[in-house]
Amino acid sequence: MIHFDFDHSYARELPGAWQAAQPETPSAPALLYWNAALADELGLGVSQAGEAELAKLFSGAELPVGSQPIAQAYAGHQFGGLSPSLGDGRALLLGEVIDKNGLRRDIAFKGSGRTAFSRRGDGKAAVGPMLRELILGEAMQALDIPATRALAVVATGEAVQRERPLPGAVLTRVAASHLRVGTFQYFAIHGETGMLRKLADYTLARHYPELARQDGRYLKLLQAAAERQAALIARWMHAGFIHGVMNTDNMALSGETIDFGPCAFMDAHHPDTVFSSIDHNGRYAYGNQPAIAQWNLARFAETLLPLISPDDPAAAVPAATEIIEGFAERYQALWLAQARRKLGLLDAKPADLQLTEDWLALLAAYGVDHTLAWRYLADEAEGKSERLAALFPSPDVLEPWLKQWHNRHLPRTRRPQDIAAAMRRENPLYIARNHLVEEALDAASEHGDMGPTLKLLEVLRDPFNEREGLARYALPAAPEVAEGYRTFCGT
Ligand code: AMP
Ligand code: MG
Numbered sequence: 001m002i003h004f005d006f007d008h009s010y011a012r013e014l015p016g017a018w019q020a021a022q023p024e025t026p027s028a029p030a031l032l033y034w035n036a037a038l039a040d041e042l043g044l045g046v047s048q049a050g051e052a053e054l055a056k057l058f059s060g061a062e063l064p065v066g067s068q069p070i071a072q073a074y075a076g077h078q079f080g081g082l083s084p085s086l087g088d089g090r091a092l093l094l095g096e097v098i099d100k101n102g103l104r105r106d107i108a109f110k111g112s113g114r115t116a117f118s119r120r121g122d123g124k125a126a127v128g129p130m131l132r133e134l135i136l137g138e139a140m141q142a143l144d145i146p147a148t149r150a151l152a153v154v155a156t157g158e159a160v161q162r163e164r165p166l167p168g169a170v171l172t173r174v175a176a177s178h179l180r181v182g183t184f185q186y187f188a189i190h191g192e193t194g195m196l197r198k199l200a201d202y203t204l205a206r207h208y209p210e211l212a213r214q215d216g217r218y219l220k221l222l223q224a225a226a227e228r229q230a231a232l233i234a235r236w237m238h239a240g241f242i243h244g245v246m247n248t249d250n251m252a253l254s255g256e257t258i259d260f261g262p263c264a265f266m267d268a269h270h271p272d273t274v275f276s277s278i279d280h281n282g283r284y285a286y287g288n289q290p291a292i293a294q295w296n297l298a299r300f301a302e303t304l305l306p307l308i309s310p311d312d313p314a315a316a317v318p319a320a321t322e323i324i325e326g327f328a329e330r331y332q333a334l335w336l337a338q339a340r341r342k343l344g345l346l347d348a349k350p351a352d353l354q355l356t357e358d359w360l361a362l363l364a365a366y367g368v369d370h371t372l373a374w375r376y377l378a379d380e381a382e383g384k385s386e387r388l389a390a391l392f393p394s395p396d397v398l399e400p401w402l403k404q405w406h407n408r409h410l411p412r413t414r415r416p417q418d419i420a421a422a423m424r425r426e427n428p429l430y431i432a433r434n435h436l437v438e439e440a441l442d443a444a445s446e447h448g449d450m451g452p453t454l455k456l457l458e459v460l461r462d463p464f465n466e467r468e469g470l471a472r473y474a475l476p477a478a479p480e481v482a483e484g485y486r487t488f489c490g491t
Pocket of ligand 2: 249
């Protein structure tokens with residue numbers, strides 16, 4: 001029998017923040033994907049287990065010994081409107097393990113059946129969206145963007161009913177935690193200040209231990225969480241990543257990207273880019289993400305007021321507001337620091353902000369591919385302009401900006417090839433392009449063929465090194481394909 005060294009700190013320390021639940025038993029579990037490297041990092045001790053056994057363990061057919069499955073409670077603002085009671089409607093936390101680096105990680109199922117929070121949902125998930133979460137998570141990991149990871153994807157052998165019947169799957173997700181802004185909102189809405197304090201202390205101990213014993217720790221929690229979000233969103237923006245559903249229940253206090261349902265990487269750079277089929281007003285468009293993160297943090301701040309200033313919560317408003325307002329500046333500073341590295345600069349000058357904004361405005365004006373433009377800018381450092389110029393309608397439109405960029409590198413103290421190499425370490429060539437992701441999901445979901453998914457994962461795990469034979473993985477889809485691209489929430 002497989003036994004995991006599970007701990008259950010969330011269940012133990014936060015009674016009232018979850019409901020016990022059991023996964024459904026799938027009729028014919030079959031392993032689609034297994035992340036052996038991640039299992040090793042987690043110290044799971046399953047290296048002897050065969051595929052059939054792993055399929056059972058990671059689908060609910062036969063839980064690892066030591067599991068204590070629970071559905072976590074949370075609320076959330078969805079598209080700006082408050083839902084007081086959401087919770088894990090199709091997810092279960094099995095437990096936590098301490099990984100090889102000493103970090104506590106949640107191991108959770110998604111798609112394992114109904115819970116007390118399922119409302120009208122079936123608690124299930126389809127193969128396609130679970131593989132999307134796998135692919136995007138691994139792509140983010142390789143780009144050094146904090147994100148939850150997929151340990152396993154198991155086909156259940158059963159159909160889930162969506163617009164049409166789709167093959168069902170259970171994803172095993174690994175996360176630094178599943179503590180969300182919405183978790184705090186759940187207790188704030190119900191006026192449970194005692195639980196809120198326990199939750200805040202738990203969050204501090206787990207994610208910000210250096211602050212846990214300090215005076216004024218709840219205000220510091222807000223500050224630290226805002227800092228992590230600023231860093232995360234800055235990285236999303238540079239990667240051209242669009243989360244798609246930045247509801248407050250999908251913002252993790254660990255600073256990891258979580259719950260990426262209809263997420264996607266943008267091809268042509270434009271702030272208004274939206275892929276999600278349900279985001280009719282573009283609330284979660286690419287260019288809105290920093291402002292939405294700030295809005296979500298303001299909702300988080302509201303929950304903390306009675307902890308920051310127990311006798312008079314209103315008295316905490318000015319200090320909390322200062323932090324929320326400061327988010328914009330922190331975000332911009334972190335974003336600009338990364339922009340400089342992407343531009344091949346080692347030092348900082350005030351004009352760099354304008355230089356970067358002008359560059360991005362050019363990309364937006366001519367619908368230029370975000371990833372390739374940054375990548376091919378590295379060629380320019382070596383005096384090669386063909387690939388970059390070919391992305392624009394004519395080299396003339398780019399020339400004035402390029403001149404500024406070249407001037408910014410004066411006096412050149414580094415060798416051109418060193419600048420180019422440094423830029424290529426910051427600007428990926430291979431991203432999870434929508435048409436490639438769709439192709440992979442389609443093969444797996446419609447034809448049971450995991451080949452394209454595995455190949456795509458292999459490419460995405462090394463995004464910065466250009467390799468022979470992978471040209472098609474670097475290119476955007478034809479405009480007519482990209483034009484109407486939509487992603488779905490995956491429920
Ligand atoms: P999401 O948009 O996936 O972050 O989910 C929002 C809320 O809906 C969460 O409370 C989920 O647990 C719940 N939910 C989503 N899909 C389902 C489903 N198929 N069955 C039950 N609950 C679901
Ligand atoms: Mg969610």
